[in-house]
Amino acid sequence: MYSAGVFIKMSNQKNDSPNSGSPGSQGGVLVDVESRVDKPKMYAVILLNDDYTPMDFVVLVIKRFFGKSEEEAIKVMLDVHQKGSGVAGIYHHELAEMKVMQVNQFAQMSQYPLKSTYEETT
Ligand code: TYC
Numbered sequence: 001m002y003s004a005g006v007f008i009k010m011s012n013q014k015n016d017s018p019n020s021g022s023p024g025s026q027g028g029v030l031v032d033v034e035s036r037v038d039k040p041k042m043y044a045v046i047l048l049n050d051d052y053t054p055m056d057f058v059v060l061v062i063k064r065f066f067g068k069s070e071e072e073a074i075k076v077m078l079d080v081h082q083k084g085s086g087v088a089g090i091y092h093h094e095l096a097e098m099k100v101m102q103v104n105q106f107a108q109m110s111q112y113p114l115k116s117t118y119e120e121t122t
Contacts, residue, residue: 043096043118053114
């Protein structure tokens with residue numbers, strides 16, 4: 001997530017000429033520009049198709065755990081049904097992992113074979 005920083009010096013002195021001396025030697029503020037704009041990795045939570053989980057149950061799961069509307073949830077469910085898998089949501093690692101645990105546990109408790117997984121987005 002954090003690449004080696006590229007620092008720029010933000011001068012806070014009127015007579016502080018740019019690029020003079022080593023960084024920080026003339027006062028001013030060092031700003032790590034690259035780290036600041038670096039994006040954290042994101043993860044797609046993916047639902048997998050199966051032959052037994054009812055469509056209504058999948059729609060309910062997508063609405064409950066991924067905050068989608070009925071209309072959006074139906075679209076995602078049909079996409080999974082037709083293509084074999086589909087993205088229910090994109091999250092930071094910790095949240096993606098939590099969604100997968102919650103969905104898989106809820107499906108198992110309901111005695112349906114529905115499974116979700118997550119993978120890093122490209
Ligand atoms: N294929 C299932 C059926 O025909 C529906 C389904 C959709 C199951 C999406 C899982 O992730 C899934 N009842």
